[in-house]
Amino acid sequence: MEFLSPARLWFLLLIPLVVAAYIYLQHRRAQYALRFTNIALLDRVAPRRPQWRRHVAVALALLAAATCIVAFAQPKDEVKVPRERATIVVAIDVSLSMMATDVDPNRLEAAKKSAKNFVNQLPSKFNVALVNFAGTASIIVPPTTDRATVQRSIDGLELAESTATGEGIFTSLQALTQVPPDPEHPNDPAPARIVLLSDGKRTVGRTAQEGAQAAKEKNTPIYTITFGTDSGFIEMDGIRQRVPPDRAELRSVAEITGGEAYTAESAGELEDVYKDIGSSVGYDKVDKEVTSRFAGIAMLFTLGAAGACVAMATRFP
Numbered sequence: 001m002e003f004l005s006p007a008r009l010w011f012l013l014l015i016p017l018v019v020a021a022y023i024y025l026q027h028r029r030a031q032y033a034l035r036f037t038n039i040a041l042l043d044r045v046a047p048r049r050p051q052w053r054r055h056v057a058v059a060l061a062l063l064a065a066a067t068c069i070v071a072f073a074q075p076k077d078e079v080k081v082p083r084e085r086a087t088i089v090v091a092i093d094v095s096l097s098m099m100a101t102d103v104d105p106n107r108l109e110a111a112k113k114s115a116k117n118f119v120n121q122l123p124s125k126f127n128v129a130l131v132n133f134a135g136t137a138s139i140i141v142p143p144t145t146d147r148a149t150v151q152r153s154i155d156g157l158e159l160a161e162s163t164a165t166g167e168g169i170f171t172s173l174q175a176l177t178q179v180p181p182d183p184e185h186p187n188d189p190a191p192a193r194i195v196l197l198s199d200g201k202r203t204v205g206r207t208a209q210e211g212a213q214a215a216k217e218k219n220t221p222i223y224t225i226t227f228g229t230d231s232g233f234i235e236m237d238g239i240r241q242r243v244p245p246d247r248a249e250l251r252s253v254a255e256i257t258g259g260e261a262y263t264a265e266s267a268g269e270l271e272d273v274y275k276d277i278g279s280s281v282g283y284d285k286v287d288k289e290v291t292s293r294f295a296g297i298a299m300l301f302t303l304g305a306a307g308a309c310v311a312m313a314t315r316f317p
Contacts, residue, residue: 001075001076001077002075002076002287003073003074003075003076004073004074004075004076004289005072005073005074006073007073008069008072008073008074009069009070009073011069011072012066012069012070014065015062015065015066015069018062018065019062022058057305057309058305060301060302060304060305061301061302061305063301064298064299064301064302064304064305065298067294067295067297067298067301068294068295068298070294071291071294071295071298074289074291075289075290075291075293075294076287076288076289076290077287077288077290077293078287078288079287079288079290085125085126085127085190085191086123086126086127086190086191086192086193086281087126087127087128087129087143087176087179087190087191087192087193088122088126088127088128088129088192088193088194088195088281089128089129089130089131089143089172089175089176089192089193089194089195090115090118090119090128090129090130090131090150090154090195090197091131091132091133091137091168091169091171091172091194091195091196091197092108092111092112092115092130092131092132092133092154092157092197093132093133093134093163093165093168093197093198093199093200093227094108094132094133094134094157094158094159094160095133095134095135095159095160095161095162095163095198095199095200096134096159096160096161096234096236097163097199097200097228097232097234097243098111098159098199098227099159099234100199100228100232100233100234100243101232102228102229102231102232102233102265103227103228103229103232103264103265103266103267103270104266104267107199107227107228107232108157108159110227110266110267110270111197111227111270112154112155112157113267114267114270114271114273114274115154115197115274116151116154116155117271117274118195118274118275118277118278119147119150119151119154120147120151121274121275121278122278122281124145125145126145127143127144127145127179127180127190128141128143128144128145128147128150129141129142129143129144129172129175129176129178130150130153130154131168131171131172131175132157132168133163133164133165133167133168133171134159134160134161134162134163134164135160135161135162135163135164135204135205136164136167136205137164137167137168137170137171137172137205138171139171139174139175139178140153140156140157141153142175142178143175143176143178143179143180162203162204163198163200163201163202163203163204164202164203164204164205164206165196165198165201165202165205165207165208165211165249165250165253166202166205166206166207166208166209166210166211167204167205167206167211168196168198168211169194169196169208169211169212169214169215169222169253170206170210170211170214172194172196172215173194173211173214173215173218173220176192176218176220179192191281192218192220193220193221193222193223193259193281194215194220194221194222194223194259195222195223195225195277195281196222196223196224196225196250196253197224197225197227198224198225198226198227198245198250199226199227199228199232199243199245200243200245200246201246201249202249208249208250208252208253209252209253209256211253212252212253212256212257213256215256215257216256216257216258220257221254221257221258221259221260222253222254222257222259223254223259223260223261223262223277223280223281224250224251224253224254224259224260224261224262225250225262225263225264225270225273226245226246226247226250226251226261226262226263226264227245227263227264227270228243228244228245228265229244229245229265230244230245231244232244232245245263247261247263260276260277260280262276262277
């Protein structure tokens with residue numbers, strides 16, 4: 001944690017001085033009490049109170065003072081603030097392997113549901129584009145803030161043959177060129193991210209690594225989700241075919257572009273992955289003064305000290 005006025009923290013040196021003075025006064029008081037020889041009379045005139053209440057009150061008062069000094073120094077901390085604008089391309093693999101039922105009810109339907117929830121969680125000013133890819137890749141929805149259109153289009157995704165992961169990335173980059181300019185900042189490029197969900201290895205088209213290099217050149221991180229389990233399979237013409245996910249390929253895409261690589265072996269895990277991605281792409285971390293946080297803590301300590309003082313001054317049955 002840093003402070004806008006760190007020199008004010010020197011006032012904290014007063015705290016140990018006050019503690020030393022309190023200990024000294026307690027010692028002198030004890031010596032004075034010992035000189036009073038008529039102990040029975042002393043108990044009647046000034047009944048003893050539990051000493052711990054006094055110590056608690058003093059400790060809470062000192063904590064309140066220390067916290068006030070910290071607040072006075074204007075602390076700042078890194079906090080998350082929503083981004084005003086950005087563009088997210090959701091690229092979904094619709095190859096035939098996505099009909100595997102190792103994720104309930106099947107990979108594609110689970111992906112659709114989670115993708116729709118993810119889109120709904122993004123800030124309203126974000127543009128969202130939808131790309132699908134199998135043997136080829138297509139921009140289904142260009143960047144838009146119209147969430148309903150994106151939702152309907154996700155529902156309409158259908159399976160197709162082959163897997164062109166690299167083409168899916170290149171098409172996602174093409175979608176980013178269609179982002180409408182911000183009227184308030186027409187010359188400022190908005191941050192962009194690609195969320196790529198796939199379960200299989202590329203079989204046609206340019207490689208995923210070629211697409212990743214192109215995304216890196218455009219400063220566009222790719223968040224990959226490797227979807228499915230090693231035991232996944234589909235049936236084609238009565239023949240069972242295993243369709244394990246290719247985690248290494250998608251991990252390399254994320255590493256090249258500076259994004260993050262996730263895996264999801266169930267619908268529940270997929271939901272958690274999308275939440276994490278939403279937090280990553282939807283917020284910036286900025287330094288912000290947090291004086292009010294410490295002022296609130298000081299208030300609690302002050303109230304505690306006041307309560308201890310009341311308890312010390314009140315005779316309980």
